[in-house]
Amino acid sequence: MPNKRSLSLFIADTDLHVLANQAVRQCLASMHFDEVLIFSDLPEAFEGLPVIPTPKIRSIEAYNDIAVRGLAQHLRTDFVLTVQYDGFILDSKEFSPHFYHYDYIGAPWPGQDEHNDVGNGGFSWRSRRLVQAAAALTPPGPIDVEDLLICQRLRPELEAQGMRFAPRAVASHFSVEFPAVPYPTFGFHGLFWLPQVYRNAPDFLVDHLSDRIIQSRSGFLLPALEQLAPASAERLKARVQRLAA
Known part of the structure; x- marks a missing residue:
């Protein structure tokens, strides 16, 4: 792994400003980020941080459009950590340089087969090349669920372009959603x-x-x-x- 890989922090929220700010501050206190991408309608809620002005996000489709197309337009670093008010860093000591080996990492989903069990997008790790490729492959129109789009619908095409999705063992160390795990994780997602x-x-x-x-x-x-x-x-x-x- 190269000595330096640039990393961004991304969040899009126009509803839970205080809790979204808490998520951002927790992440910034945990590790270094080269770029912070905050999409919000209330810049003053994130005092001292750059905010990309965004109209009220009134639907899941609007959020997904930002997470796929908007992120691709603004991301300038090699990797990005996507967070939400209910998904952020828990324990920075659990960060692993092995994360840089993968283009996408998210908590495993229960009930999926071995090719579709990773991963949840609410707290996720993505490479810039995956972000750009996913945006280019996404058909016009509304996006229903962005993590399912990337990890299931587009996954064969993304893997054909050389994208690497983390195996379940790495994803389980990266984040927990459901079910609980008996060991510490880097982050979490889930209300x-x-x-x-x-x-x-x-x-x-x-x-x-x-x-x-x-x-x-x-x-x-x-x-x-x-x-x-x-x-x-x-x-x-x-x-x-x-x-x-």
């Missing part, structure tokens, strides 16, 4: 992990979830919150009730 990640500040987590997440996905948070921080779980339930009234 259901947030109570554990924010175990020292559960009220901060609950207070900065958007109304959209509260209304549609609070069930993913409640089991862990009830176990780790019962008072915060009640706080979350109260928000759910107020929004339902």
Whole structure:
């Protein structure tokens, strides 16, 4: 491996600004990035960092378009770490230089065959050549699910161009989504992990979830919150009730 490979940090968020900023700051405190690519409608939420002005992301298709086509237009480094408010670096000591050997790494998916088990895009590692190739291969029109597009639909064509997708063992060390693993990982992805990640500040987590997440996905948070921080779980339930009234 060359002594120096340039690396970017990428996030696109116009809904959970405070938690997205926390994800970015956690990553920046964990390791060096040569470039930060933040797509947002609220630059002041990321004070001191460059922000690419972005209209409100109102659909999963709009996010996927940024993650595939928008990232390809702006990425200038050799690799990029894609993060979200519910997926970022957990333990920088688990970073491995072997990650540079692969064009795509993401947490394994359960129930997939051996050729399609990697990987989740919410916290993922991508090479610039893969980002550019995926954008070029993506047909015009809306993109339903960007990680499925790259790791399943486009994978044969990308591999034919020499792209390397990490094997399951590497992907499992890189990140955890579901199911849990009995060893530390570099990062994670999944709303259901947030109570554990924010175990020292559960009220901060609950207070900065958007109304959209509260209304549609609070069930993913409640089991862990009830176990780790019962008072915060009640706080979350109260928000759910107020929004339902």
